[in-house]
Amino acid sequence: MHAVADLKAADLKAADLQASVSSLPLGTARRGFCGRIDAIAVNGHAVGLPAGELERRLLELGFVEGARVEILHEGMFGRDPIAVRVNEATIALRRREAMAILVS
Numbered sequence: 001m002h003a004v005a006d007l008k009a010a011d012l013k014a015a016d017l018q019a020s021v022s023s024l025p026l027g028t029a030r031r032g033f034c035g036r037i038d039a040i041a042v043n044g045h046a047v048g049l050p051a052g053e054l055e056r057r058l059l060e061l062g063f064v065e066g067a068r069v070e071i072l073h074e075g076m077f078g079r080d081p082i083a084v085r086v087n088e089a090t091i092a093l094r095r096r097e098a099m100a101i102l103v104s
Helices: 002-021 051-061
Strands: 033-041 068-074 082-086 089-093 101-103
Touching: 051 089
Parallel strands: none
Antiparallel strands: 033 068, 033 101, 068 082, 082 089
């Protein structure tokens, strides 16, 4: 019985690992990237904003699970900020804020 429970736990861990491997932060993507939003995961990337505030702002701008995203433009120096199309809206974001948006 323990072997079955151990196998199920191992399958769940493998599924979690696969999901995290397939997602990447939008802030690491290059110009031309197209994908879908998997989740918003604020981990202290945005200096000066509390995590809850950044998450709320991103959601209000349309960065919701399942939305289509495309990086249209990168800033000239340091590739910052980026212009992102979310569904039909174009939004400028700092890369450190885009790190909270997980895409695949």
